[in-house]
Amino acid sequence: MRFLPVNSQALMVELVDLGQTLALLASLQASPIHGVRELVPAARTLLVQFAPHLVSAAALVREIAGRDLGGNVQRSDVLVQIPVRYDGEDLAEVAQILGISAEEVVRRHTGSEWSVAFTGFAPGFAYLTGGDPCFNVPRRATPRTKVPAGAVALAGTFSAVYPQASPGGWQIIGVTDTAMWDLTRDLPALLQPGYRVRFVDVAALENIAAGALQARDTEQGPPRSEGVVPLGGSRVAAQGVKVRSTGLLTVFQDLGRHGQAGQGVSASGAMDQGALKAANRLVGNASDAPALETVGGGLALQSLGEQVVAVTGADAPLSLLTADGREWAVPGHAPLALADGDTLRIGQPVAGARCYVALRGGYAVDKVLGSASTDTLAQVGPEALRTGQVLAVNEASHSSVGEAQQPPAALPAAGQEVVLDVTLGPRTDWFTPEAVALLASQRWQVTPQSNRVGLRLAGDVALSRAITGELPSEGTPLGAIQVPASGQPVLFLADHPLTGGYPVIGCVAPHHLDLAGQIPVGAWIRFNPIRAFAELAPATAA
Numbered sequence: 127m128r129f130l131p132v133n134s135q136a137l138m139v140e141l142v143d144l145g146q147t148l149a150l151l152a153s154l155q156a157s158p159i160h161g162v163r164e165l166v167p168a169a170r171t172l173l174v175q176f177a178p179h180l181v182s183a184a185a186l187v188r189e190i191a192g193r194d195l196g197g198n199v200q201r202s203d204v205l206v207q208i209p210v211r212y213d214g215e216d217l218a219e220v221a222q223i224l225g226i227s228a229e230e231v232v233r234r235h236t237g238s239e240w241s242v243a244f245t246g247f248a249p250g251f252a253y254l255t256g257g258d259p260c261f262n263v264p265r266r267a268t269p270r271t272k273v274p275a276g277a278v279a280l281a282g283t284f285s286a287v288y289p290q291a292s293p294g295g296w297q298i299i300g301v302t303d304t305a306m307w308d309l310t311r312d313l314p315a316l317l318q319p320g321y322r323v324r325f326v327d328v329a330a331l332e333n334i335a336a337g338a339l340q341a342r343d344t345e346q347g348p349p350r351s352e353g354v355v356p357l358g359g360s361r362v363a364a365q366g367v368k369v370r371s372t373g374l375l376t377v378f379q380d381l382g383r384h385g386q387a388g389q390g391v392s393a394s395g396a397m398d399q400g401a402l403k404a405a406n407r408l409v410g411n412a413s414d415a416p417a418l419e420t421v422g423g424g425l426a427l428q429s430l431g432e433q434v435v436a437v438t439g440a441d442a443p444l445s446l447l448t449a450d451g452r453e454w455a456v457p458g459h460a461p462l463a464l465a466d467g468d469t470l471r472i473g474q475p476v477a478g479a480r481c482y483v484a485l486r487g488g489y490a491v492d493k494v495l496g497s498a499s500t501d502t503l504a505q506v507g508p509e510a511l512r513t514g515q516v517l518a519v520n521e522a523s524h525s526s527v528g529e530a531q532q533p534p535a536a537l538p539a540a541g542q543e544v545v546l547d548v549t550l551g552p553r554t555d556w557f558t559p560e561a562v563a564l565l566a567s568q569r570w571q572v573t574p575q576s577n578r579v580g581l582r583l584a585g586d587v588a589l590s591r592a593i594t595g596e597l598p599s600e601g602t603p604l605g606a607i608q609v610p611a612s613g614q615p616v617l618f619l620a621d622h623p624l625t626g627g628y629p630v631i632g633c634v635a636p637h638h639l640d641l642a643g644q645i646p647v648g649a650w651i652r653f654n655p656i657r658a659f660a661e662l663a664p665a666t667a668a
Contacts, residue, residue: 129187129662130552132173133633136603137183137662138552139172139190144243144255147172149195159189164387166601167244168625169253169284173601183662191664202320208287209326210236210278214298216266220280224260231299232327234258240285240323245315245390246599246625249504250289250307252317252390253599253625257285264596265627267611269295271575276301278325281627282596285325287317290505293579295610295627309494309506315389365431366519367485369511370469373424376511378489379482380416382620383497383506392624393604394501397480397578397643401439401534405484408436408461408528416491416498418483418511423474425511427483429464433519434486434527436461437470440478440644441537445471460530461486478537478644486527490518502578503621537641540648543569546638548607550659553597553629557609561589562659565607565631569650570615576647580608581617583651588613589631602626605634605642607653617651619643632659 128140161181166173212232221228240254263280277288279296289306382395396402403413447453449467500507538544570583606618610628
């Protein structure tokens with residue numbers, strides 16, 4: 127085993143192969159270690175996330191190093207057939223890489239039985255192994271910003287099906303209509319670890335009855351195009367708020383759906399969790415109650431009945447428009463009473479990116495897998511707000527509200543520079559010494575392609591790698607600085623994929639994650655390494 131640092135709340139265990147990884151996962155699931163919060167298995171690694179006040183990294187390393195990996199991992203007898211139209215935009219390129227014809231790629235992809243090794247990246251995304259030995263395909267140099275739902279793809283020795291439209295760097299060879307993720311099923315993910323999978327070429331089966339091809343899908347129920355659970359708050363209510371305008375994007379967020387990695391679901395949650403907690407405290411709610419997260423300006427909410435509201439987060443102008451047409455500025459970071467018909471408006475932030483709007487009593491919104499957070503990548507949770515929607519409110523359980531608070535320390539604006547502390551690892555040694563130095567010495571600008579998934583950064587000089595081979599997919603924590611082949615890093619934020627296939631040079635320190643969530647497009651980032659990269663060992667881990 128090899129133990130690699132990630133951050134103060136996570137470490138990575140590197141093993142010899144997938145078999146050892148699954149054996150260690152089985153051991154840690156059968157005999158859990160106190161303080162371990164999440165396990166994310168991948169091709170040859172296990173990402174271990176833990177609570178440092180309950181268990182130290184040193185104790186974890188010693189305990190894991192002593193585990194027996196000799197047990198056999200059982201797989202399911204279930205066989206899932208997936209019909210595919212092999213017309214993917216990368217099919218010809220894959221054939222050229224492998225030195226065979228496109229027809230031969232299809233024949234080999236359908237001619238072997240695959241099995242589900244592990245899940246990750248997004249809910250319902252299963253990493254399939256065991257295909258034809260010829261398949262060892264590099265990822266794209268620059269990931270696509272959007273891969274269509276149902277895309278059947280290859281990367282390294284793995285194959286997979288994208289459950290919904292999302293960014294991705296795998297090579298697309300076809301598409302299927304079979305739903306990989308459907309929350310109406312008892313098991314939302316169609317493919318579970320250990321399942322056997324066979325791909326079927328639709329074009330080669332034109333003479334076979336369509337009903338036979340789709341038998342399994344019929345049993346599972348009709349596929350859902352987006353896998354989004356309807357918003358409970360959309361029901362009409364006599365008390366609550368009405369959405370007059372949504373701004374660029376407004377979604378529900380709480381502290382996230384932790385503990386769902388086994389289903390391929392990351393935590394998501396508020397980008398600035400401190401701001402969400404503060405908004406809830408100001409109106410007398412529990413700190414983890416769902417609130418609205420809005421990016422940029424433009425959100426307008428009209429009160430239905432009398433409400434108490436608070437807005438925290440970005441430095442944005444707030445105004446209150448009464449039913450009789452009067453309007454004036456109101457403060458943020460303070461409880462605000464709204465009369466029936468009053469409209470609260472949030473302007474464009476002058477610093478920071480996201481505001482949080484809490485309502486006394488809390489929004490009556492349905493939870494999905496234990497959380498009301500909207501995961502924009504996985505498309506799990508409530509839909510984004512729409513104009514005209516009425517948001518119901520729960521009855522307040524407390525009569526008190528919090529006192530006005532001082533705004534947080536200055537937040538960055540477009541064009542300004544912000545410094546983020548980082549810990550180096552787990553794959554710092556995949557980069558040249560010059561690239562590691564450049565990570566800290568060069569400014570990186572946040573590009574318009576950034577969102578809740580991550581900040582896409584651009585620097586004058588790209589980061590060069592010392593190891594240029596393919597990295598098998600492995601767990602990616604919140605705050606990971608992943609570097610694709612282009613050498614321009616991506617800083618993963620709340621809706622990041624659970625696993626990824628590009629090396630992570632470092633991770634933003636947990637104490638700067640809220641700040642990272644408030645960095646707007648056009649701002650500049652400097653990374654400040656606070657710990658040198660060094661492997662952990664059972665005798666020296668700290």
